[in-house]
Amino acid sequence: MRPDDLPVIRELELFAGMAEDNFEEVMRPAYLQRFPPQVELIAEGDAADFLHVVVEGSVELFAHDNGRETTLAIIHPVATFILAAVLRDAPYLMSARTLAPSRILMIPSENVRAVFERDAEFARSIVQELSIRYRDMAKSLKNQKLRTSVERLANYLLREYEEQGTTGIVNLAIDKKTLAALLGMTPENLSRAFNTLAPYGVIVDGAKISLTKVPDLRQLAKPNPLTDDPGT
């Protein structure tokens, strides 16, 4: 691990409050590795041997059932994933693959659990992180059950619009196939959903989406903090 990576990880909310020697104990056996895109990091059903941290790049969480596949979340730096499985020492419920060239930190699960027992600040952070994850998952479920696919797309675009600085241009960070799976539809249907949004000022040019009538789009999407705002 490069020495200048540690401070970045230290600043992760999950690790920020913990005692220095505990931090070192967690990190000593950890290793940081580079992966090309489309590498499967973990598979659902596997034992949760490592807590993963996306330091650079991006990671897709996906799952299978019945031969079908769906995307459950996209993880951007710097954030952890599969924390719950690690804490319960249970099989992963989702698989993960890199979307971009990525650097992933892997911390042996038992070290996470050991230090959790000992460091109250770390325990507190873990609870906060888990609570956020739980709530994000609840929001995803509401999004999926209460909205049509066009509404989900509209709300996704508005969220990206806010996060990317309300410039009127939204750049899709993931390809449309993956976006379709994330939004719970087929690629064909995503294409049609974009067309449906054209009258609301949504202009598609590859991965560059222009939003020219945000108020109209917002009226259609009816965004709701209790369904959309991530990380609260």
Add this chain to the structure above:
Amino acid sequence: MRPDDLPVIRELELFAGMAEDNFEEVMRPAYLQRFPPQVELIAEGDAADFLHVVVEGSVELFAHDNGRETTLAIIHPVATFILAAVLRDAPYLMSARTLAPSRILMIPSENVRAVFERDAEFARSIVQELSIRYRDMAKSLKNQKLRTSVERLANYLLREYEEQGTTGIVNLAIDKKTLAALLGMTPENLSRAFNTLAPYGVIVDGAKISLTKVPDLRQLAKPNPLTDDPGT
């Protein structure tokens, strides 16, 4: 609060390991209340003032968006709900209403958080509980995104079949309208889904469902522990 209620709550996994005086501190300001059916206990958007424990009866967690409503979970005794909102001191993401006459224990959020800071065993239990909840939510999302409504119903029936002792008779504990919302469909569609399952040995008589061809039903449903098994 009746004195003989405390031991039941003490046995809740969430409270089992904590020190006696901490348990008392959490419980002193708590109160246990009876509610008739269909009482709204909390509303999404409200501040999380109390951690709720279903001691008797049952509670439906539901949510709105866009004027639509859906059911996210049914809570049976003895279990907590809205733990994540309490821990983050954030607004509830879901509303809750009693389905049956119920007794609900309400613990002020700040007491939960205060004792959490102090009692490592309690912190550990909270993390386990939250992890389970997170994973259950992830399973629900997989269930919703990867299965058709007939498949969801079939898997629901098989789960109930197992939990009710594999007698061949499943009793629906909730009315069909609520079941439909839980499974993410309309009541009309639930009715039709039951008809679709008739060739697989599903016989409906009010709330009493007979399963006469469980192997056939299982073959259709293709249950998957990573999507179905609750509480792991």
Add this chain to the structure above:
DNA sequence: CGACGATTTGAATAGGATCAATGGGAGTGG
């Protein structure tokens, strides 16, 4: 017995998925 809500059934519609075919870059090799 009558009223009301829950459930079921029917018919029409809408939302999405599937299948098939075409257009369009990005990267590769000549």
Add this chain to the structure above:
DNA sequence: CCACTCCCATTGATCCTATTCAAATCGTCG
């Protein structure tokens, strides 16, 4: 630099799933 290939994305046609609207039926409770 250009042709070739491959994969992604789009479009069209059709099918299937699920919702909506309407009406009939059933059960339960006062």
